[in-house]
Amino acid sequence: MARVACHHLIPAVSLPLKSPFFSLHFRNTVAEPSISIGFRRRLMSSSATKISMSLKAGIVGLPNVGKSTLFNAVVENGKAQAANYPFCTIEPNVGIVGVPDPRLHVLSDLSKSQRAVPASIEFVDIAGLVKGASQGEGLGNKFLSHIREVDSILQVVRCFEDNDVVHVNGKVDPKSDIDVINLELVFSDMDQIEKRMERLKKGKAKESQSKVKEEAEKSALDRIQQALLDGKPARSVPLTDLEKDAVRHLCLLTMKPIIYVANVAESDVSAAEDNPHVKEVMNLASGLQSGIVTVSAQVESEVTELRPEERTEYLKSLGVNESGLGNLIRATYDLLGLRTYFTTGEKETKAWTILTGMTAPQAAGVIHSDFEKGFIRAETVAYDDFVAARSFAAAREKGLVSRSLTFSLPIFAYKWGS
Numbered sequence: 416m417a418r419v420a421c422h423h424l425i426p427a428v429s430l431p432l433k434s435p436f437f438s439l440h441f442r443n444t445v446a447e448p449s450i451s452i453g454f455r456r457r458l459m460s461s462s463a464t465k466i467s468m469s470l471k472a473g474i475v476g477l478p479n480v481g482k483s484t485l486f487n488a489v490v491e492n493g494k495a496q497a498a499n500y501p502f503c504t505i506e507p508n509v510g511i512v513g514v515p516d517p518r519l520h521v522l523s524d525l526s527k528s529q530r531a532v533p534a535s536i537e538f539v540d541i542a543g544l545v546k547g548a549s550q551g552e553g554l555g556n557k558f559l560s561h562i563r564e565v566d567s568i569l570q571v572v573r574c575f576e577d578n579d580v581v582h583v584n585g586k587v588d589p590k591s592d593i594d595v596i597n598l599e600l601v602f603s604d605m606d607q608i609e610k611r612m613e614r615l616k617k618g619k620a621k622e623s624q625s626k627v628k629e630e631a632e633k634s635a636l637d638r639i640q641q642a643l644l645d646g647k648p649a650r651s652v653p654l655t656d657l658e659k660d661a662v663r664h665l666c667l668l669t670m671k672p673i674i675y676v677a678n679v680a681e682s683d684v685s686a687a688e689d690n691p692h693v694k695e696v697m698n699l700a701s702g703l704q705s706g707i708v709t710v711s712a713q714v715e716s717e718v719t720e721l722r723p724e725e726r727t728e729y730l731k732s733l734g735v736n737e738s739g740l741g742n743l744i745r746a747t748y749d750l751l752g753l754r755t756y757f758t759t760g761e762k763e764t765k766a767w768t769i770l771t772g773m774t775a776p777q778a779a780g781v782i783h784s785d786f787e788k789g790f791i792r793a794e795t796v797a798y799d800d801f802v803a804a805r806s807f808a809a810a811r812e813k814g815l816v817s818r819s820l821t822f823s824l825p826i827f828a829y830k831w832g833s
């Protein structure tokens with residue numbers, strides 16, 4: 416099977432840097448905690464792992480459960496074909512979505528910014544999977560390869576009764592639906608691990624570092640294989656950092672974090688927890704160490720068709736105050752292990768995406784790789800402190816700005832230049 420990248424690593428922003436050696440300070444930079452970056456550009460090698468500004472979340476599930484309907488609602492101007500017949504979607508639909516964050520607007524107002532740029536996630540609407548997909552049933556292998564390319568999975572589970580909407584297995588049964596999908600993901604991973612183990616047995620690595628990595632991969636794959644045989648996902652197996660790194664290239668499907676999206680009927684949006692199908696999904700999700708979000712894809716897609724002033728009225732008539740999409744997008748962002756820091760100034764206030772645990776230099780590198788290469792220090796101010804002080808200068812005067820070499824734990828201390 417062709418190898419694919421689990422996530423795409425692309426330069427986030429390109430800034431014109433003319434001088435080979437200069438310093439620059441972003442004074443109005445806020446994060447949680449917040450950073451301002453001083454750097455000197457130096458020519459030096461860096462292991463800069465750049466994360467793309469939008470990681471991918473794949474919408475997965477049985478055919479005809481509402482995946483494209485949800486995608487179109489989440490992705491403004493989404494043009495995925497959604498219709499009442501299975502396998503309506505064949506090629507994946509892709510769309511980028513801004514992550515709602517009220518802090519962005521507070522900061523933007525304080526700085527009188529000309530524009531506010533939210534963090535973003537890429538949603539991918541993938542074709543429906545059926546039993547036997549891992550053996551090629553219903554173009555299964557092709558669809559599974561699309562799942563391999565995403566960073567996290569949103570599994571849509573049908574929790575609405577509607578005799579007019581065909582269910583591929585004849586009845587609404589969340590447990591069976593979840594089992595079918597999970598089993599296909601497990602089978603696909605087992606297949607891939609078996610092939611990889613065959614290759615590893617031949618053990619061609621000569622260099623000692625590569626040998627150590629191969630050993631780590633073998634040991635991890637042995638344990639993952641056992642877990643899969645017990646019907647457990649790869650993500651349930653505790654791995655060391657080296658092992659995680661060694662198996663990453665396989666992009667195992669059951670290693671990806673999952674949120675179950677319980678898709679309910681219009682009549683259920685105000686009290687979804689009372690729906691027995693939703694209760695069942697909740698129980699299953701907690702057993703699988705996964706999250707759950709309840710949403711009505713149908714309602715959400717209708718809301719997006721309405722003018723903004725009509726939306727609140729319509730939602731009120733259904734007994735809810737707001738759309739469930741904000742919740743879904745936020746939960747997906749959190750699931751991906753993402754965090755935000757902001758830069759704010761007159762020109763723009765912008766949310767930057769970093770991975771939990773990234774160090775200050777790595778976080779700076781998301782803006783531009785030179786910021787990581789020539790990193791000197793980060794000056795941090797917490798969001799609440801910044802808002803209370805109303806400006807970076809005032810926060811500094813009050814002693815709320817700290818000079819820090821670390822953005823978040825684990826501690827990472829170094830200083831380039833003076």
Ligand SMILES: Nc1ncnc2c1ncn2[C@@H]1O[C@H](COP(=O)(O)OP(=O)(O)OP(=O)(O)O)[C@@H](O)[C@H]1O
Pocket residue numbers: 476477478479480481482483484485496497498499500501502503504505542543544575577580678679680681711712713714
């Ligand atoms: N919450 C809901 N309540 C009622 N009907 C719904 C709901 N969500 C989706 N539907 C309906 O289900 C049908 C299938 O939806 P959709 O095309 O989005 O499914 P899909 O999962 O993308 O299917 P496929 O796998 O074939 O691409 C559509 O007619 C849609 O209007």
Ligand SMILES: [Mg+2]
Pocket residue numbers: 482483484496497503504540541542543
């Ligand atoms: Mg579809």
